[in-house]
Amino acid sequence: MRRLLRSFSYAFTGIGAGIRTQANMQIHVAAAVLVNLAGLLVHLTRIEWIVIIIMQAAVMSAELVNTAIEHVVDLASPEKHPLAKAAKDTAAGAVLILAIAAVIIGLFVFVPHLWP
Numbered sequence: 001m002r003r004l005l006r007s008f009s010y011a012f013t014g015i016g017a018g019i020r021t022q023a024n025m026q027i028h029v030a031a032a033v034l035v036n037l038a039g040l041l042v043h044l045t046r047i048e049w050i051v052i053i054i055m056q057a058a059v060m061s062a063e064l065v066n067t068a069i070e071h072v073v074d075l076a077s078p079e080k081h082p083l084a085k086a087a088k089d090t091a092a093g094a095v096l097i098l099a100i101a102a103v104i105i106g107l108f109v110f111v112p113h114l115w116p
């Protein structure tokens with residue numbers, strides 16, 4: 001049980017560090033707060049909340065994995081290397097794909113509430 005709590009605490013430390021140090025993560029968190037407030041205002045349905053929460057979690061999780069990859073690349077290759085660039089750019093691309101999908105899904109969910 002204590003080991004489980006300790007691993008939760010490490011995970012929360014990672015989330016906190018991601019929010020404190022990564023500007024993109026701060027943008028994702030701010031966007032999530034605004035979207036959730038808007039969701040309360042327009043009374044999203046249960047299924048709409050499920051979709052919105054999945055997308056928020058996916059984007060923020062991808063951002064944290066991207067940050068982890070950046071850290072590992074900086075550790076393994078502090079000097080410039082084409083593979084280090086490829087790893088960082090590929091990880092950033094994964095976040096971008098999810099962020100674009102989140103915006104499109106957000107439009108599908110919110111537009112009918114705003115202009116029925």
Ligand SMILES: Nc1ncnc2c1ncn2[C@@H]1O[C@H](COP(=O)(O)OP(=O)(O)OP(=O)(O)O)[C@@H](O)[C@H]1O
Pocket residue numbers: 022023070073077078079080081082084085088089092
């Ligand atoms: N070791 C490296 N070798 C070659 N290119 C690199 C290397 N490190 C970073 N780059 C290139 O520079 C870009 C910016 O790198 P940086 O480490 O600042 O990451 P970032 O994507 O800007 O993330 P953050 O600003 O959150 O740290 C990378 O996306 C990559 O294209």
